[in-house]
Amino acid sequence: MTKFAIIDLGSNSIRMTISQYRKNGEYEVLGRFQEMVRLSAGMGRKRVLQSDAIDRTIQAVKEFKKEIAKYDQINVRAVATAAVRQASNQEEFLERFQSALDQPLEVISGIQEAHYDYMGIIETLPIDNALILDTGGASLEMVMVRDRKEIHAISLPVGAVNISETYLEKDKISAVSFFKSSTALQRLFRDVSWLLEVRNFPIVAIGGSNRTLAKISRRQREVVGLPIHGYHLPSDEANHIFEQVLGSNLKERGDLPGLAKNRADIIVGGMLPIIRLFQYIDSDQVIFSQSGLREGILFEEIQKVTGHEVLDPRVDESVDTESDET
Numbered sequence: 001m002t003k004f005a006i007i008d009l010g011s012n013s014i015r016m017t018i019s020q021y022r023k024n025g026e027y028e029v030l031g032r033f034q035e036m037v038r039l040s041a042g043m044g045r046k047r048v049l050q051s052d053a054i055d056r057t058i059q060a061v062k063e064f065k066k067e068i069a070k071y072d073q074i075n076v077r078a079v080a081t082a083a084v085r086q087a088s089n090q091e092e093f094l095e096r097f098q099s100a101l102d103q104p105l106e107v108i109s110g111i112q113e114a115h116y117d118y119m120g121i122i123e124t125l126p127i128d129n130a131l132i133l134d135t136g137g138a139s140l141e142m143v144m145v146r147d148r149k150e151i152h153a154i155s156l157p158v159g160a161v162n163i164s165e166t167y168l169e170k171d172k173i174s175a176v177s178f179f180k181s182s183t184a185l186q187r188l189f190r191d192v193s194w195l196l197e198v199r200n201f202p203i204v205a206i207g208g209s210n211r212t213l214a215k216i217s218r219r220q221r222e223v224v225g226l227p228i229h230g231y232h233l234p235s236d237e238a239n240h241i242f243e244q245v246l247g248s249n250l251k252e253r254g255d256l257p258g259l260a261k262n263r264a265d266i267i268v269g270g271m272l273p274i275i276r277l278f279q280y281i282d283s284d285q286v287i288f289s290q291s292g293l294r295e296g297i298l299f300e301e302i303q304k305v306t307g308h309e310v311l312d313p314r315v316d317e318s319v320d321t322e323s324d325e326t
């Protein structure tokens with residue numbers, strides 16, 4: 001049995017999955033951990049990681065290290081995405097991270113991130129043709145899947161935190177700021193020529209902001225026990241939920257069942273990309289995935305080390321491990 005800890009440092013949260021796998025390709029998850037650190041908050045045009053955000057992140061890393069220390073022999077891989085990719089003080093931050101964890105932090109490209117998203121999804125969901133959308137805090141990744149193959153991939157430097165900080169009010173969202181943010185996204189999508197090839201494809205969505213749509217839907221449908229992984233939502237229903245969120249002030253958003261209070265100030269910016277994509281590619285449904293970057297890294301590792309395809313997990317990966325308040 002090989003134990004493997006994967007840390008994913010995003011722009012909004014830091015997550016860790018500890019798994020173990022066998023020589024035949026079978027694996028099981030031993031633990032999942034998450035902290036909201038808002039690493040990209042306040043980076044501004046100079047793309048500087050702020051000291052309070054760094055401190056929050058390093059504290060979370062130290063807590064993760066305690067969990068890793070519970071295992072005698074364990075491999076560790078830590079990767080960082082958009083916030084650290086874009087940071088002008090990246091080198092200083094990488095040194096602090098390595099000092100806190102005694103492990104280096106690998107800064108992966110947006111295309112690598114998109115590829116791992118694809119790997120995590122294609123091994124766990126029965127999709128043939130789809131547009132994968134991973135909305136993070138400071139970037140969004142899109143992958144075109146046709147006949148289960150990765151055809152095109154791109155990473156765009158917009159996400160829940162920087163859309164919110166650049167365009168949107170924290171409390172009640174004005175029509176002017178909403179129009180500006182929508183128009184900016186429209187321009188970005190227009191520059192991705194291959195999006196014309198995914199018209200009418202379903203969207204497979206990853207990321208906390210996207211999954212919030214599923215969590216709100218489950219509360220409204222009174223089916224909270226239904227797993228998020230593989231959960232289907234018609235675009236009309238997603239649009240209706242977004243209308244509720246957009247029309248609410250900060251307190252009302254925080255009180256909406258299924259929407260975590262610590263996302264209330266960035267959730268409009270976080271949901272906006274998928275809502276605009278519904279319209280842009282004329283998609284009529286979204287399928288939610290809880291499997292993404294960390295699972296993609298794990299699956300690639302299993303295939304590389306064992307030479308076997310990934311087998312179904314001994315512990316059901318489809319079970320929703322996130323409460324509706326996180």
